[in-house]
Ligand SMILES: Nc1ncnc2c1ncn2[C@@H]1O[C@H](COP(=O)(O)OP(=O)(O)OP(=O)(O)O)[C@@H](O)[C@H]1O
């Protein structure tokens with residue numbers, strides 16, 4: 001098992017609270033990884049540390065062998081690690097396609113400034129691929145400001161794909177979606193995960209257990225266990241941390 005991401009003794013303290021408490025965990029390549037755990041377990045904080053959005057108190061995060069701790073979010077994205085944010089950040093006055101085009105253009109400019117003069121066909125090709133991969137072709141010319149909640153979330157994923165990431169972190173991507181939007185988005189996530197490494201934080205247990213190859217369970221800043229859906233659903237410790245919200249663990 002080769003890890004796409006190896007977290008080693010990672011800690012984040014907020015004052016007296018260890019939101020991420022000396023955790024060590026590997027996320028293997030080429031599988032759909034999910035991270036679950038009750039509210040406040042430290043899942044989003046873990047993503048914030050991995051992507052350099054907040055500084056770690058201590059520890060290492062190896063991405064393809066390079067330590068990301070101490071690097072800027074920008075440097076981390078340009079290494080091929082992207083995420084979606086829970087706060088939606090699309091440009092409402094522009095079409096879906098133009099939103100994606102700007103994101104792709106920005107990334108190509110970053111990785112090679114000369115491409116900004118000669119790179120238009122490459123940008124157009126990448127925009128098409130992303131529209132295809134996210135199913136946003138049907139809305140390419142729609143104003144991003146007029147999209148349904150579910151389609152905005154898909155556009156967020158599309159923007160995170162602009163740099164052709166080798167690892168994509170999704171934090172509750174289907175939160176707030178209708179059942180049909182959920183089904184559609186989950187379908188795209190599963191398809192994406194065949195070509196891009198994905199780590200998914202999700203509270204919808206039905207979805208998590210249906211689509212994940214490997215589940216990492218966090219509680220109180222620590223890793224409770226990691227295993228296949230079968231093993232996780234049978235684990236007494238996992239059932240214990242979810243006591244009080246049994247409807248999530250059916
Ligand atoms: N910037 C911050 N300052 C202080 N405390 C924080 C900060 N960010 C997170 N925390 C605390 O760290 C703990 C972990 O929070 P985090 O957001 O990582 O949990 P989570 O597992 O993502 O929860 P949820 O499922 O509700 O999204 C919580 O107790 C939270 O209040």
Ligand SMILES: [Mg+2]
Nearest residue numbers: 043044045171
């Ligand atoms: Mg969270």
